[in-house]
Amino acid sequence: MEAEEFRLVREALRAFAADHRCDTAEVGQAERTTAQKSLDGLGLGELRRSTPPLASAQECALLAEEYGRQPLATSFLGTVLLAPEVLRLLAVTGRHAPYESRPTVALTRDLRFTGRYSDADHVAWDAEGAESALWIGDDGTVRALELGGPAPTTDLLRVVREAHPGTPDSVLGRLVPEQLQAWRAWALVMVSSELVGAAASFVEQSTAYARDRSQYGRPIGSFQAVRHLLADATVAVEACASATRYAAWCLDHAAPDTALAAARVAKAEVDVSAVEAVYAGMQVFGGIAQTWEHMAHLYLRRVRVGATVLTGTADLLTALALPPSGPHVVEAS
Amino acid sequence: MTDHDVPLDFGDPADLDMLRRELRAWLTEHPLPRRRNGEPMAEFLHRWHRQLHSGGWVGLDVPERYGGRGLTALHQVAVSDELGACRAPGVPRIGYLAHALLEFCSEDQRARLLPRMLSGDDVWCQGFSEPGAGSDLAGMSTYARRSPDGGHYLINGQKLWTSYAQYSDYCLLLARTDRAAPAHSSITAFALPLNRAGVTVRPLRAANGDDEFCELFLDDVRVAVDERIGAEGDGWPLAMTTVNYERNALDTGHLSKYGLLLERLRRQLREHPDALPDGLVSAVGRCVVDYQVLVAHTRRRTAERLAGRPAGPESSVDKLLMTRAEQRLYETALAVLPEELHRDGGAVYGEYLYSRAASVYGGTSQIQRNIIAKRLLHLPSAS
Ligand SMILES: Cc1cc2nc3c(=O)[nH]c(=O)nc-3n(C[C@H](O)[C@H](O)[C@H](O)COP(=O)(O)OP(=O)(O)OC[C@H]3O[C@@H](n4cnc5c(N)ncnc54)[C@H](O)[C@@H]3O)c2cc1C
Numbered sequence: 065m066e067a068e069e070f071r072l073v074r075e076a077l078r079a080f081a082a083d084h085r086c087d088t089a090e091v092g093q094a095e096r097t098t099a100q101k102s103l104d105g106l107g108l109g110e111l112r113r114s115t116p117p118l119a120s121a122q123e124c125a126l127l128a129e130e131y132g133r134q135p136l137a138t139s140f141l142g143t144v145l146l147a148p149e150v151l152r153l154l155a156v157t158g159r160h161a162p163y164e165s166r167p168t169v170a171l172t173r174d175l176r177f178t179g180r181y182s183d184a185d186h187v188a189w190d191a192e193g194a195e196s197a198l199w200i201g202d203d204g205t206v207r208a209l210e211l212g213g214p215a216p217t218t219d220l221l222r223v224v225r226e227a228h229p230g231t232p233d234s235v236l237g238r239l240v241p242e243q244l245q246a247w248r249a250w251a252l253v254m255v256s257s258e259l260v261g262a263a264a265s266f267v268e269q270s271t272a273y274a275r276d277r278s279q280y281g282r283p284i285g286s287f288q289a290v291r292h293l294l295a296d297a298t299v300a301v302e303a304c305a306s307a308t309r310y311a312a313w314c315l316d317h318a319a320p321d322t323a324l325a326a327a328r329v330a331k332a333e334v335d336v337s338a339v340e341a342v343y344a345g346m347q348v349f350g351g352i353a354q355t356w357e358h359m360a361h362l363y364l365r366r367v368r369v370g371a372t373v374l375t376g377t378a379d380l381l382t383a384l385a386l387p388p389s390g391p392h393v394v395e396a397s
Numbered sequence: 398m399t400d401h402d403v404p405l406d407f408g409d410p411a412d413l414d415m416l417r418r419e420l421r422a423w424l425t426e427h428p429l430p431r432r433r434n435g436e437p438m439a440e441f442l443h444r445w446h447r448q449l450h451s452g453g454w455v456g457l458d459v460p461e462r463y464g465g466r467g468l469t470a471l472h473q474v475a476v477s478d479e480l481g482a483c484r485a486p487g488v489p490r491i492g493y494l495a496h497a498l499l500e501f502c503s504e505d506q507r508a509r510l511l512p513r514m515l516s517g518d519d520v521w522c523q524g525f526s527e528p529g530a531g532s533d534l535a536g537m538s539t540y541a542r543r544s545p546d547g548g549h550y551l552i553n554g555q556k557l558w559t560s561y562a563q564y565s566d567y568c569l570l571l572a573r574t575d576r577a578a579p580a581h582s583s584i585t586a587f588a589l590p591l592n593r594a595g596v597t598v599r600p601l602r603a604a605n606g607d608d609e610f611c612e613l614f615l616d617d618v619r620v621a622v623d624e625r626i627g628a629e630g631d632g633w634p635l636a637m638t639t640v641n642y643e644r645n646a647l648d649t650g651h652l653s654k655y656g657l658l659l660e661r662l663r664r665q666l667r668e669h670p671d672a673l674p675d676g677l678v679s680a681v682g683r684c685v686v687d688y689q690v691l692v693a694h695t696r697r698r699t700a701e702r703l704a705g706r707p708a709g710p711e712s713s714v715d716k717l718l719m720t721r722a723e724q725r726l727y728e729t730a731l732a733v734l735p736e737e738l739h740r741d742g743g744a745v746y747g748e749y750l751y752s753r754a755a756s757v758y759g760g761t762s763q764i765q766r767n768i769i770a771k772r773l774l775h776l777p778s779a780s
Contacts, residue, residue: 381682
């Protein structure tokens, strides 16, 4: 995209987020539907529809960061960034019949990448406005699952629903191994980017609070213990931003296995540092951040669940310490 | 996210690959020097410095008229990378001094001092810290008194922690030129030849056994006005420029050193999977993350620099990230390679000890946090 065009798209997303940001965890369905319509109206679904796509991975990742900055009850990751990318990749190889439904992605019940058995226990993640969920097997097979009722989640703004194979079982096509790697890298980067945006925004808000709130007759931001807490949170956020933006660039410019390695690094950093940054911010807010009314727990819920979405930190660290050998190994995480 | 956060090019410019190949070719024709029996590290590094310079591999981002190659910081980073990858000693650590001289010297001084600094004809050290002025550098008391006729200065005082002063020809020295004025406008920088009468250098032994840093005693040392760098009072901004570069993720050859050690740790895990407790696999994974984040972060800073954003207080973020990576890496290395824990004088143990200094030199980690709080987050001060 041209720089100016990107600026305009980001501004539109920012304006949408300002209009529809949630102040509490209780969001009615009517509100959700209106917000989703408004988000869909921005036409961001077009960004990765064609090949070559209109927007680069790095641009999409920066948009995911922007989206993550506000508590929102809409679906951007699942239905706009993750599932459409699967369909785009399938279309590249021509192994895919036209698919009219609006899908999000299916994950295992503990929100990991789906693996070998499509009849195992699955949910549709980030499913607001979705009509189906894409299941992606370890061998690259892509299936459409049907949606059921709501599934439990602690990230209260994110819609998660039951998902199960339909009858007849609907196979949409198959990703080749490099595409599967590319998609997993893409998913890790986009989810990480959203969490980077959330952590960065929350730290900025707590920094602003530290300037305003006074105790002992002076702003709490003048106490070194508070300053150092916020400085460390800032370093944590910068580390996350560097890792995810670099991984996003790799999606555009490097081979899929390189991009996947960089994406794992990014997710592993974000899993730890985004959560720590939000903890620091909450500490700065003091008691108010422990209430139901304050937005702090919306950020906490998002990053804390986010830190386990797609893959767990323990699996990532093992994979990074002991990388598999061989050119065509695609592991489950 | 600010509006500065636009898509960046994290890749190598086209000419970088050529430079890397050129350097590799040169290295095969000019084998790495060997450290002679009993040769002090600093002297060995100095020989290496001259050898590198003879091939044109020093000061890549310094303009050609001062003996450099007029390329970018990115080229300098690539040279560090390549040297690290073939286990060569790092690039001479003069980048931050050269930048300070470039910015503050007169044209005449630049032409006189820089080419000899780059070639290694003159070795430089940095005389900022004092016994009473470490973190609070502005509290320094070394005093340079202007002679009544204005023709020279007489300097008295003491410096501490002056790394490699015993092997140096010049010291970039900070001293007060006005005792009445506020600290930040009364500090002045000098290019002090260390063979000048009245200078005494006394080496101190470091915890790892190396004789890196020194005490510097200055007793009625006479320096000429044209040995002053910049105007009176320019010393403080000069010091800030120096430390910004010193803390910067770009101006170090550390990355490839970390990378090599990390490879060794991973090999140990692969080859002796049962010899180590489980938790260590995760610990090494964490070090991989730290290291790769630092690589990504360095590339981001380089890309920002090439996109025209100057180096500033965010170098404190870089320094803290580097410290995190280094300290955790060496901590983990002693666990994964337990034999190194008992090998005093061994490279790993020596570097482990030195990793503890990472949160002290170039401004302590607490001072970096203070800078971030004040200059990046604009938090209010106590008063
Ligand atoms: C290996 C090595 C090489 C060095 N090389 C050089 C060199 O070549 N040239 C040179 O000029 N200097 C050099 N130094 C000196 C270095 O810059 C100082 O050691 C450093 O700035 C800290 O000063 P200090 O040692 O006096 O500690 P102090 O300033 O006394 O600090 C002691 C402790 O108090 C804390 N502290 C101090 N002030 C504050 C504050 N405001 N807020 C919170 N905490 C605070 C510090 O973080 C530290 O933990 C070197 C140091 C080392 C270790």
